[in-house]
Structures are given as structure tokens and as C-alpha cells.
Amino acid sequence: MSGTLLRLSFLAGCFGVSLLAQTTTGRIVGVVRDSSGAVIPNVTVQVRSLGTNVVRETFTSADGDYVVTNLQIGSYEVSASTAGFKRFVQGPVPLAIEQTVRVDVTLQPGEVSESIEVTAGAALIETEQSSVSKVVDNQTIVQLPLTARNFISLGSLVPGTTAGAPGNSIVRGRQEGVALTANGQRAENNNFLLDGSDNTANFIGVVVVVPSIDAIQEFKVQTSNYSAEFGRAAGAIVNIAIKSGSNNLHGTAYEFLRNDKMDARDFFSPQRNPLRRNNFGGSLGGPVLRDKTFFFVNYEGLLERRFSFPGSIVPTPAQRQGDFSGGPAIFDPLSVTNNQRAPFANNRIPADRIHPASQRILPIWPEPNNPGDPARNFLGSFNNPLNRHQFHVRGDHYLTQSDQIMGRVSWTDTDDISRAVALGGQTTENAHKSGVVGWTRVLSPTMLNDLRFSAMDYNFNLLPDGLGTDYASQYGLPSFASREDIQRHPTISVRNMVGAGGGDTTPLLRREVFYQIVEQFTMTKSRHTVKIGGDIRLYRSNNFQPQSASGQYSFTGAYTAQRGGLYPHGFADFLLGTPQSQRILIPISYDATRINNGRVNLYVQDDWQIHSRLTMNIGLRWERDGNWFETQDRWAYIDFNNGDVVYPRTFRNPFTLPFQHRTEDIRSMKPPTNRAFAPRIGFAMRPFGDNRTVIRTAYGIFWGVPQGFILLNSASTPPPFFLRSEFNSGTTDPELRFGEFPGVSAENFIPRVPAVFTHDPRNFSNGYTQQWNFGIERQIGGNLAVSGSYVGNKATHLDRRWEGNPALPPGPGAIQGRRLFPHLGATVYQASNSFSTYHSLQMSAERRFSQGLQFLAAYTWSKSLDDTSTWSGLGGQESQFAQDPRRFDLEKGRSGFDLRHRFTLSYVYELPFRFSHRVVHGFLGGWQQAGIVTLQTGFPLTATVGGDIPNAGTRTTRPNLNGPGNLPSSERNIDRWFNTAAFTQPAAFNFGTAGRNIIDGPGTRAYTASLMKMFEITEGHRLQLRGEFNNVLNHPVFGLPNAAFGNAAFGFIRSGGGGRETQLGLKYIF
Template sequence: MPRLQVIVWMFLGVLLGPASFVFAQVNTSAISGVVTDESGSVVPNASVTVTQAATGLIRKVETSTSGEYVVPQLGPGRYEVAVQATGFQPATARDVELAIAQRERVDFTLKVGAVTEQVNVSGRAEITETETASLGQLIDRRTVQDLPLNGRNYLTLGALSPGVIPQTSNQGPASFISSTTARPDRSILVGGQRESSTSYLLDGVELRNPRVGDTSVNPSLDAIQEFKIQRNFFPAEFGNSPGIVNVATKAGTNEWHGSAFEYIRNDKFDARNFFSPSPEPFKRNQFGFSAGAPVKKDKLFAFGNYEGLRQRLGVVQRGLYPTQKLLSGDFTGENPIYDPLTFDPATGTRKPFAGNIITPDRINAVAKNFFPYIPTVNGPTVQGANLVGTPVQKLDDNQETIRVDWLISQKHSLFGRQTWQNAPLIPASLVPFGGQLTVSKGWNEVAQLTSSLTSTTVNVFRAYHSYAQLFGQQVTVSSNLAATIGITGVSSTPRNWGVPNVGWQGYSGVGSNGLTQGNTINSYELADTFSWVKGAHSMQFGAEVRQSRMFLDSDNSPRGSFTFNASWTAALDAVTGNPVVGTGQGVADFLLGYPTNMNGAVGTSQTHFRFYTDNFYAQDDWKITRGLTLNYGLRYEYVSPPAAEELSHVFGFDFNTGRQLFPLLGQIRKSIIKPDFKGFAPRLGLAYNPQWAPSWVFRAGAGIYYDQSQLNEVQFTTNSPPTFFQQNFNYTGKGLPPAQFGVNALPVVPVPAIDANYQTPPGTNLFAEEIDGRKPREYMWNGSVQKSIGANWLVEAAYIGSQSRRLSKRYNSSAPAVPGVLYQVVPGTQRFPNLNGMLYSSQAGKGTFHALNMKLERRFSSGFSVLGAYTWSHSIDTDSGGSFGSPNLNPANFQLDRGSSDFDIRNRFVTNVIYELPFGKGKRFMGSSSALANQIVGGWQLNLITVFQSGVNRNVTSPNTSTISFITQRADATGIDSGSSFTTAGGASITPGEGFGSNNRSLYWINPKAFAVTPPLRFGTSGRDLISGPGFWNWDVSLFKNFRVSERVTLQFRAEFFDALNQVRFNPPNMDVSSPFFGQIQGAQAPRIIQLGLRLQF
């Protein structure tokens, strides 16, 4: 839909909404309080006037018979609260700062006297939260603008909150979003939930991409007023997620304000990476401007922002590739290789190649055609790599925000905003035509009206449109290379052209299978909220109706993928017939053209889906006594199952008959999945602020929360025959090889038409989604204690817990039987023997989470603020919702996969400080400096972020020789302590985890002898996520110098130091037991980085 039509649609929807209009942002905040006289008696019917300082917006209410007042549906900002009552002196509280999603309490004690006598009271709000059990952390405007942020990404600040984990590096948890988008800065994990479970709201607009869960727009810091992390318990107004990032944008005011800025980084300022001889090539420029102004004072306001990013990053990549000697067939000095064609059925053995050499006439022609795409290396192998390079990754990011606020009258206002971002990422690759191109684009428009119907009722009506486009596609070329090389049974569509994937055991692979994952989605929403204050009750009733249309593209392996794991050139055990460990070479298997695994696909999975979201809620905050508030509410959520427009592209599966079911033939509903109408989500919270201890607050809350089903799983209804046909073959290496490059590898199979006689072609990899689909459900609870110390200090301790059910979980539902608790696979017992395998997306996952959060906070006052947060937590689940290709190991026993979550970080401490140095005019030291002296000694500011974090968990993996497809095989545990010392083949004594900074010392994190390659036809014996990687600590520091240009204009110079102490932050070790790097740390995060910036602020 063209942009103009979208905007017209939204404003028509608004104008056809409620008859009265008012001004609002994300109007989820309120000012409340009680008015008493000097004796403590309540004052009813007092007039309370709330005025927003920046725009002149006025709201008037009266106190109830109990002296209480509530002014709901206010946006964040600074307010003045004035109270008048007959027989009393008027009282005014100025500079009341109201944050997003906050209920701020301002009480008044009136004195008897004439109305001409004015009493001013402190407008400083209470730092404790006395009227809500909600847990969260406000990140205010000063924090957003002043703290050092590498990349200027606001989500980095979200990790300052207790219970929040950033997804910003290899030191974070294993990330499906990062692997799909190649952008680890587009998501965070909140309150022990999966990364796809976090909702991102921008002025009430949902930014979360429903396919993978990342944010479709990452707004500029200069467009953000403030934001709040809401977790574990929040009112019924919010839903569709157990964790929320709630962002409010800046607006125009009665005064001109804005900024112009540029930040510069390059490798000239940077330290070198621990694994690099010199700093990687790097250049980054971030630049932009913002401006807000009155179009008409007290009536019409405008704000605009633009930010650009240009980044060129040299990425250190290491690989071990076959040498020219090996590619010529000469394996002298390597493992002995055996000729697979000499297999003798009588003895069950093979004969070795003479001299351990494959003669040129035996080298497969298709294998030779791959040679130009294998990096040429003839140098020595150093730390397991014979090729090291720094290819350049390119990122160009542009975004803009435009906002208009119209105060039609003191009761009626209109607000509209549009935000747009486009950030394509071109990959860096060590091999020809490697890497994934990521296309990321998003925009949204919102129009919101609020209606102050009476002094006790307010209505908010909102309409919005959101668009998100995200595609991760392997680099393509201008010709059909697969056909040129000689690969059959793969896609011939130009968008899939490229180098097919080849992998060898013990070496780095080349090419890619051409996996394309992406979607575009358009969503339109109408929402209405009615607020009603009745006595001690502050009630809200709301409804949200959303329609979405999504285009899904999930072509998996359209170029083909071939794995060579040395089985065909290994010696065979005369008794078992299995390949003998320590013999054979994967590269030799490749030269002969005999793969152990191969897969490829033809056709298309591209499909359009439609679905609807309906939410209804009621919420009441009941002020039972002066110090006791009950928060209770009920929410109902319904999300319709996505229904395909191209019915020939989707199917269901009948487990009784083993046949596919097609809506095109009327065999199953169009949506495939049954609707789930059980979406009731009650909330109950309590906040107690005892009058005998007014500095203490005791809070507790519990509720049911639903998460959106990850729409990435919808691909399971499209990614199979007949419209998309994928073949997969696994071989054990026994006997004679059944398939060879250029002969019968990936045969071309005709795809039959859909009719009543359709049969799934044998050997197919089938994908299916659970028909009885249910929304993921979270049971969440918390208890917390807050203590204020003085006016600005807060101490908080909180316990939070949750239990997750119906989580997305993948497994091969056609796998052979694995009886009892044994690990041995029983061949020939597949549930559906005509299938190679069926990857099944179910809702059978479970999880639990427990955490202790402790926080010390000093809000900004007298030039200083600090926030320190410690989290101890433990997350356990049966599946962490990871990337494609890592489903559960044993479909017959899910408990084998129960363990610490991929995102389980046991200990995390983070603190941030903002400190205006006390020098210069008006400060503690040199306060009477001259204007010239003040330009030198005054205006300095120091800011820092410090993080201490324990390591993340990883699986120890092994090549999959179980004959079961769609699993990530785990290695065998040998019984040796993974942290014990060992001796290398060269005689060196190694203690894992020691000697990381010394020359020629080990980079081993674990003893590799603690694990072994899993033998064929069984599962590995090691547990899930068994190894915890290295933790880290980090200091980010910035120093500002502000130069006063005029009374309202400041020029700011910024020097920012990331990892200021240059502490090495190691990545998790290589966990592939078959890799020559197994157990070793192979990479580290960026070292010390210096960024310089210049800002003009007015």
C-alpha cells in the first residue's frame, strides 16, 4: 500500500473514532495523590490542575470524598500540579517529572488561609513505587544521551536493568536472531525469557518482527525521550509478551530544541585484537540532527530527526583449508586412506590406497570443478589455521523520525508520528562468494487521540501501520554455478545461484547451501482505551484489533550441501562393519566424490499469510487504604492462525495415515493450525507503603502472560513437497558407496501434482507444524522490597520466578526408536519409513526461571547519578528456541535435553555513573571563575558503564552418524574432568583456562580428552549445554567537555572509551569434538575502542 494511502487510512480511522480528542504520547502514566489538611483529615472536592510545562497542556480533576485524586493518561515530561480548596491556601508542586509507564504520587497538606497566599511544596517525586507491583527500570533522557554507547544503540542501555541480558556479541547467548539477521544489536532478553519473547513498543506501536522476534526499527538516541524495561509483572494493558521495552519519542515544545552531531571511529584509535597482529581495518561515521519547535505556541508542535551510519569493518576470520598437496590426491603423512571400491563383503574390509595417494584418474570431475572456490593455501598451520584474513563487512544505515503534536484545545489534541529505517548489511567472507547479505527495512506510522470526556474519564484512540522487511540471503552470482559445477537436484532459480556448500571433517567448509530466510509484514491496528477514576478505583478498559499480512520466504538448501566425514576412505571394522576412528580423510572422500550426507532442494516456499490479533482488557488500581494498593486486571488475547493465500503451498500432516493433507483439496482447514481461544490472562499485584515506615514499600505480583507464537515456524507448512522439494541422504560409510558426484548424487525427481492420489515422494525431508497449536504461556510471579534513603537514593531487592509451558520445540518425529534410557538407535524402526525424516515444530517445550535482583539507584541530583544492579539467576528448559538445525536430540525422551538454557547467565553485575565534575562557575570548586577560566575548568563530565558477567553455556557437538536427520549430535563424555590438565601430542603440559596472555601458551578452555566423537548409530552421552564459557568484565568510559556558546546553545566534545582497560573478553571455545580447534578459544571481542564525537545542542 503506498505511503500516502496508509497515512490517509490512519487519520480516517482516527476521525471516525471517539467524538472527543485529546493529546497523548504512550499515555500509560498518571499523577495521583491525596490532599489533607494540617490535622491529617482529607480534603474532598479540592480542585487539582496539572499543567505540562513544555506544551501548556492542562488537565483538571477534583479530589474524591477520601481526598484522593488521579490524573490518568499523561505522557512523560515535566509537570506542575496546583491544588485549590475553599478556606485553604493554594499549593503548587513544580518540576514534577513523570516517566513513561509510571504512576507518580504527589501528596499535598493544605494550610488554612486566604487564597491570595501561595504555598509551594517540593515537586520532587517519590523514588519508591508505592502504588504498583510492576517491576521495571526507567532509562531517562539524560541516561540515554550521556552514557557511552558503542554504536549508539538504545537497547544496550536496556541491559542496565536487573534481569536483562544483551544480545550484542559472541559472549551473549546462542542467538537465532543474530544468526538470521547478522545483527546482534536488535534484541535483548528480559526476565529469563527467550530473545523472541521481548516486545518493542515505540509510542505504543509494536516493532517486533513476528517471524524472528527482532525489532524492525532501532530508533536514534536523539529521537528517544526515554524508555522503560517492563518485566515479570505489569498491568493488563500490556500483553502478547512476557517482557516489554516501552519507548517514548521526543516531541516539539514551546521552545526550540535540538542537536547536530557526528561520531567518528577508526582503527587508528583502536587496540589490536588478542588474535590479530594489528588492529582490524575499521571506519565508522555516525551523524545526524534533530529539531523540535512550536509551529504555533501552545497549539501546534513539530519534531524531526535524521541519523546516518557508514561502517566498514575488517573481520578477522581464520580457517583451515585443504592444501594443494591434498587436493592433488597426495595424503602422505596423513591418516591412512582406503579405497571404498575395494570393499570385500566376505571379510568386511577395504584395501588401502598405494602410498596413501589418490591417482589423478580417480579424482571426480565434479570435485575438480569446486577447486576454484576453495581458497589457495600453502602456508604453515598456526594454532589450527592456515588461512587468516580480514575481509570487510559493509553497513549503511539511514533513519528518520517526524512527529507532530496538535493541542486543539485544553481537552482535545492529536499526535502523529512516522519513523523509517533502512540498514542493508553486506557480509565479509574469507572464501569466494561467501557470507550472508542481510536486508533490514522498517517503518511505522501512528496517529493517536485522547479525549478528556469529564474530570474522571479519559479516552484514548490510536491507529497505526507498521511495515517490516527482513531477509538473510547467501551471496548470489550472475550464473548458475551449481549447474556449471555439475550438481543436479537443486534450484535453477536465479535468486538461488551461488557456490554449493561443501564441508570436510577436520577442515573449514566452502560455499553455502543458499538458505534464504526472510519476510515482509504489514500490520494495521486500531486500539481504544477508556480510563475512569471512581473513588478509590482507577480503572482502564481497552481493546486492540490488528490485521497483518506476511510474505514468508524459507527456501532451505536450494544450492545443495555436501558433507564428507572420512567414512568412505576409512578402514572398516571386520566385526561391526563401522569405520575405524583414526583412518580416512574427509578431503579424500570429497576427491572421490562420495558424500556422507547430501541435501538439496527445488521449487519455492514463498507464501503470503494473513492473521488477526484481538486483545481486550480491564484493569483496576484500587487504593484500599492510604498505604495499600491492589492492582488487578484481566486480559484476553486471541491470535488467529496464519492462513495462506496460496493454498497449493501449504499442507498439514496426518500422523495416523502418514500422509500430507492439503487445504486445496478440502482435507484440512486453510490455516492448517486450529485456533486457540484460551487466552485469558489474569493479573494480581499488591503494593504496601506502611504509614509507620513511609520509606519502605513491600510489593508482590503474579499473573499469566502469553507470548506470540514465533511465526518462523509457519515455514513448516510450506517447506516441503510438492511445491518445495528437498532431498536429504545420510550414509554410514559401510560397504560400497551408494552415491557419487555427477552420477547419482541428488537425483532429479519429478514432483507430482496435488490430487487425491498424491503420495509424498520417498526419501523426502518433510517439515510439519503441530496442528493443535497453542500460544506459549508464562506463569510469572515476584516479590520485592524497596527502601528510599533520603530524597534520591533507592535500594531494592526482588525475587522473580516463572514457569513456561507450550514453548516452541523441534524434533524429528519420524526418527528410529531409541528404547529406554539407552543411547543406541534401532535402525529400520522409523515411524514413517518412506520419509528420510520429518522435522516437527511442536509446542511441547517447558522451562523454569528463578532470579534474585538487587539494585542501588541514585537519581540525578547535584550533578551525580548512579545505578548498580546485580542479578543471580538460573534458567532451565528443554529447548531454548534456537536456530534451524538444532532440534531436540532424542524425540523419544525430551528429558535428555533438559538442562541450563542457552541464555542462562548465572551472575551479572552492571553499574553506570553520570558525574558532572564539580569545577567551574556555579560548582563546588572554582565557583566564581571568570567566563574565560570557566571555559577551561568548567563543563567537564565523566560517565561510565561497568559490567561483570559469568560465561554462557554451550553444547559439545559431534558429527552426526546416528542416521537420524535434523539433530545436532552431542559428543560422548569420556569420564575425564573437562577442567583437568593434559598433555598434548607434542608433549606440552596444558592446564585449561591458564596462560591466556603468554606467548606460545595454550588457548584451551577445556581438556579435549574429556569428550570423544560419538560412534555411529547412537546418541552422544554428554549433557546439554554442559560447558560454561569464559566470563568477562568490561569498563566503558566517556569524558565530555561542554562549551557554552550562548545561553541556550552548547557545543559538546565527547571522548568515549569502550573496554577502556583493554581487558581481553574471550569468545566461547570451539565445541566441535571433530575440529582440530576443539576446546580452544579461537576469538575475542573487540579490544579497547576510542570514539570521538562533537555535538551541538540547543
């Protein structure tokens, strides 16, 4: 690490003091006038922290303006004094994260020894910024009901945001499993900051450290046209501030309990899922040296034991014997007359035709225990334990009134075990560390410098059930998993029923180490507040993922169906041992893929008060995404001019490759981005000259960065680094036998032509988004603000995937010979040619806590369109691949996370029970009730049909659409949510006509509530008893319907969001 620190220090020295700090501070601005309205220059303005007694001092300019920047969040007292006028004092003035608070001063004639004190709080609305944002304060965080105690859930209360599409692949684990989308941007396009330092994983764009609710002071969600200070993403900027100490010792100790006996039964479960959950912890903050040194610590633990009863389709006892009587006809692929297959006698596969490996695998599937339900004839019972521990330690020290240093360390460790049918479960291990140190120096009343260094260590492992057992050899199937730590069950996919062995993406061992040095120089001159900055980041990523070393097999039902007919029984193909595709892989070594990347960003931002009523926010940002290197030069790409596989000349290849290839003098997996300029301009106008009305408008360009996982595929999957043999059979005749790989053996593993891999083009571009907004916000009275805004954006060069070597046009005959490059096989091509557009009306009403009530109501009416909603797909919601790679225009449709209407209401209400008798009030007073109401329309989804009907090798096919795909609301039910009769199977060698994301999923009506009682023990010591109730009305929350055409459950809904859940909590506060 010492070498890295020296390099970072050298780079910091090159930049001097013109670097970037993504701060968690705010600023107080204003103008000083006399009673006649004339401005007064040279007035001494002091801003004092009420928590630490630290004082910042400045003087008004010739125009009477003053600005005090880089103030820690908290409450302040503002005072102004000059000869001939009485001293002005106003407080407390609350200051939120990244907030600009205006405190205008009117001085009255008199002696300085006299003072005028103003107790009114600052304006509720922010009048100096043109961005669209919302601060979630501490009162909201700790008082609103959160049964999962995950702060990201509160981010979706901000206008323009949603909780993410149901199938979003960046959701990981039960505690971190909350995605957030903002203004039509993908969930992986967000940037999470922790105390101003990056807290986002480079590979997949997820938040790394999810702090305890009781460790967070507040956080801010910026959704559109934020300052040039912020970059890396075009979605939301979520900046979280960890609590810090003050002169008063304060803290909490708490435990939250959940037990299934307090819950309602899930709508789709025959009984309540057994659950025991203990969430406990505490925090402590205070002074080490009064007015000088402060500390804050937090610990939280989570122990959960949850039983689940997932529903799935497993083979019946009759089907295990080859008996499919009573169901759709099955046909003998070896008995063909006049291009038609003969049916099996009595719809039964003879015992001597069942493949030996299939016979050995059969016991992996349980017997049906719910035979009356065709959509899920088996309800499992699995114990899924979750253990999590986290620590946060922060210290602040004031060397002088002009010098402050701070440091924070966070550590979190999670083990999450999820069991599933047929060894389909996995264990998720998360172990993350994050730290930051900073030094803030006030150079003069108008100049300030802030230097920070941060580091992050992200560890994410996925371990499949059955890891360490060589199942393939036990079944008589080939296996090249020579090491015990990668041996696992083969991945067996069976159409229209649950597969065996889970996905082939595990085991996965991933580690990212990230270093960041940031600094901010701020200068105030006249009416300009100028920030000049930059950002240096170094990434080190290791990834070990030996995919398919135990084999992967797909049984679609293509060979026991009539030619040109539906594919009803993938299991019948499994019994015969006739897969449509099978693959096996061996890496040339068991070293992890190691990728390095560096980034440098520069910016200048000027907040210019053009007029006393008008502020312009103008900035320019430049982002350089540097070269991406694999340390051993293990990466490759396809030259689409001639089909060559190209890899670096420096790589020593031990194999003779049986396909055309060449080497080049190349090292970088992706060329650097040197022209990513991001201009931003906005205006904030106070049309009436007061602080109660503001009009905002802004435009800006925002660059994203490619997810590291995309570039990783160019290093972890291509030959010659990972040698994978894949065999595909056409839809006409079964050309493969289960587990037979001709010419492939452990002694002589030569990848069968064609070679198969995933790669990126050499000209891969970073995507960018143009954002614009126009809105009006008005403060009504002292504590209510209402707003209305139009927010839109257009994104260009977004990441996407498609089949890069298809057999087009569709038609008969073997796929391989008709591919674009017959010497290459199926190729996942990852490029940057996707787009999205977003338009919305966003309205909100917010009441600051007063007279026992606070609330935030938000409504968004929006439309988000794109041609793919994420590079990795949305599970069963939509495919990551285009149906026809020649016609991306046919993929245009609603985004997978598009919600046309969304309304949320969150509130905290102090029940007005007051009793004069102290003892009576202690028991009957001090009650609070809080809640979150969510009303929204449904997510869209796409109908698909199994098998390669076009015979084009394009990976996904949609059915034909012959009428409206959706039903009127009055006709929808869980057995037929959409118009299943409108979908039909395409004719052989044709793509389907149904569009992408044309089916409306079920909407949401949810109410989460809490009831809290506060007991005053002694002065400064309180005990809170609380009950939290998720889905308190026990209204069914339905999941997405099955959209797999030809499946027995097509159009059915058999999953949902659970019934009412109850959590009890006890918290000691002092």
C-alpha cells in the same frame, strides 16, 4: 490499503471505547489533607506541563484522593486549591514513561490568594505498582558510552536481563544485532513498542525500527508481572517514546567518528582491522503554534567500512592433491576386509579417484596463510561496508485543553555486506517503515479516551555472495535454479573445515505488513482506576526462499574413516565425491508464500487503592490468536496415525506424488486460540505510610504467540508445494555420488521417495508463562533508592524442533527402511512441548542525578533451566534438535542464555572543577565522565560429535562424558578451555552420554568509559566534545570455545569481543 482500513474501522466501532492502548504516558496520584491529617474532598487539583503549558484539572474524591491519567512524559507542576486554604504548588515533578508518581498534598489554613510552593521533587520510587520494571531516562541514554549507538544495549543494564546468548539466531545485522533476554525468557518472547504501537516483527520477534539515540526521550523495560494492558509476550516489554516538541526550540547536530588507528588490535588478530565509521545526524523540536502545536524531527546516517580477518580452516596445498600424510589415517571406502577398511597407501588419495566436480570446486577455497595454527590456518581480509539512514517525524496538536492529536512516521534503510571465505558471505537489506496517529480526549475529570491507529512495513532480505551465477552447472552438478535471481553457489558442508557457498537459507526475501487499531478508556471512581480495553491486529507476511535449488551437499568424513572410528577428514570424502547426504529442490512456482493472521485481545485492569498504604493491581486479559492462512492454501502436515501427508483439498496439485497422501477440507494452518486467559494480581504496600518504602508482590499468567517463521515452514517446505529430493547414505558404505540424483531431471522432476519437509502439528499450542515476584524497595535520602527482589517463572508449551521421523532404536542397516514412516524422509517436526524454569535474586541501587552524580548498580543471581533455549538453535552453542526424540528429559539443562552471576554498574559523573573566571571555567570546567562496568560468568555450551554415529537420522549427536567436563579456573586457557580428555566418541549405534550445556564458557569483565567536555557558547547553546572507549582497559573478551568433538580445534578459543575501541564525537546542543 483502503479496504483494510475500512475493516479495522468497523471492528473498532464494534468495540466502541473498550479497546487497548499500550501507552507511553504516565499518571500523577495523591491524597489531599489538612494540617491535622484529615482528608479534604472536592479540592481542585491542576497538573500543568512545564513544556507545553497544557493544563489538566480534576477534583479530590470523598476520600481526598485524586488521579490524573494519560499525561505525556516530561516535567509538571501540581497545584491544589479550595476555599479556606492557601494554594499549594509543587514542581518540577518529573514523570517518566508509564510511571505513577505520588504527590501528596497538605493544605494550610489561609486565603486562596496566598500560596505555598514546594520545590522538592517527587519520590524516586514508584509506590503504586507491583510490576518489576526500570525506566532508562534521557540523561542515561545520551550520556552513557555507546560505541554502536544502539539503545537495546542499555536494556541489559536492568536487573534480570542479559544481552542474549552469543549464537542467538534473531540477531540480524550489525546495527540491529543486539538480543535481549529477560528473566529466563527467550529473546524472541519480548515485545518492543514505539510510542505505544507494536514495533516487533511477527516472524522472528526482533525489534523493527531501532531509533537513533538522539530521537529517544526515554524507554521502559518491564520484566515481570506487568499490567493486563500489555500482552503478546512473556519476556520483556520494551516501550520506547520518541521525543516531542515543546514551547522552546531545541535540537542537536552531531557526528561520531571511528578509525582503526585509534583502536587496539583484537587479541586474535595479527593486526588491527581497518575501519572507517561516520555516524552523523541531527534533531530539531519546537512549537509551530505556541501552547498549541509542536513538532520534532530527527535524521541519522551511518557509513561504515570495516575490514575483517576471520580465521578458518581451509585445505592445504597437499590436501588439495589428496595428500593427507602427517595427519590421521584415511581409509578407502571401496576396500573392505573383515568389516575393516584398508588405509590409502601413504595416506594419499590417488589422483584418478578425485571426483571431477570436486576438482573444479577446489579454487573456491583460498590457500592457507597462517599455517602454524591448527585451529585457523587461514586469516581472511574482507571489506564489509554498512550504510544506514533513518528519519523520524512527530507532531502534536492540542485542539483544546481536552483534545490532543499526535502523529509519527519513522523510516529506516540499511545495507549491510558481510564477506566470508569461499563465497560464504551475504548482503543484508533492511527497509522498514512505521507510523502511528492518535487522538486523546478528556471526557471529564474522571474519564479519558485514547484512540490510536498504527501501521508497520518490515522488509528483510538476505542475498548470498555469488547470486545470479549458475555455479552448479559450471561444476557439472545439477541445478534447478532456472531463474537468474535465485542462482547461487551450491551449499557444501565439509566437516572440520570451512564449507563453500554459505548456508542454504538464502536468497531470502521477506516482507511483513502490520496494522493495529488500539484504544483505551480510563475511568477513575473513588479509589479505583479502571482501564477496559482490547486490541485488533492484522498481519500480512510474504516470504520467498527457494532453498537448495542449486543443491546442498554434506561431507562428514564418515567414509574415509575407519568403521566405528573418528571422522577426522570431511575434506577427504569431498575429494572422493562421497557425500553422506545431498538434496536438491524446486518449487512448483516462484510465488512467495503469503500468510495472513489476525489477533484480538481484550482486558480489564483495576488499580485499586484498598487502603491509604495498600494498592492492589488486578487484571484479566484474554488473547485470541486467530487462524493462520496461506492465501493459496499451500501448506501441509503429517498425520502421525498413519504417515499421510495431508494438504487442503482446494490446492490444485500438478504432480502425481509417489508417497501416501490425502486431502482434507482444511484451510487454517493453526486453529485459533480461544482459551488464552491471563489473570494477574499484585500488591504494592507502603508499610510506613510514606513514599520512601514499598513492598511488592505479584503473580500472573502471560501468553506468547508462535513465531510466524515456525508456521511459515509448514507452507514453504512441504511437498507438493516445494519438491525436494534428498538422498542420505548410511554410515557403513557410501551409497551416493556427488551430484547424482537418480530419477530426477529438469524435464521430469518427481520428488524421490522419501519426501522431506518441515511441518507443525495440527494441535500446535501457544506457550504461556506463570510469573511471580516479591521485593522491597527503599528510598534513602532524596536521591538514592535500593531494592531487592525474588523473581521467578515457569514457562509451558514453548516451541521446539526435533526429528519427527527417526530410525529408532539406533542400529545397523539403512536408515530409511527403519524410519517410523519409511515412505517419508527426514522431517523437522515443530511442536509446543518445551518448558523452562527461572529463579533469581535481583538487587539494585539507583541514584538520581544530583550534585553531579547518577548511577545504577544491578546484580542478578539466577538459574535458568530448559530443554531447548530457542526453536531455531544457538549456532555452535547448542543444537535446535534433541539427540534422542524419545528422551526429551535428557535434554534438560542450563538455558543457553543462563548467566549465574551478573553485575553491571552504569554511571555519569560531573567532575567537580569549578572556576570563578568565566574564560578559565570555559576551558577547564564542564567535564563529565561516564562508564559501564560489566562482570558476569560465562554462557554454557554443548559438545557435539559429527556424523550420525547412532545411525538413527536424528540430526545431532553428543559425545560420551567420562569425567568432569570443566576445568578448574586456574587451568583454563585458550588452547584448552575445558577438559577435552573427558569426552570420547560413542560406540557405533549409540547416543552419547554427555548432557546438554554442561560446558562453562568464558566470563566477561568489561569496562566501557567516556570523557565529555561541555563548552557554553552562549546562553542556551552548548558544544560537547566526547571520547568513548569500549573495553577501555583492553582486557581480552573471549568468545565460546570450539565444542565440536573430533575437530582439530576442539577446546580452542579463537574469537572474541575485540580490543579497545575508540569513538570521538562532537555534538551541538541548543
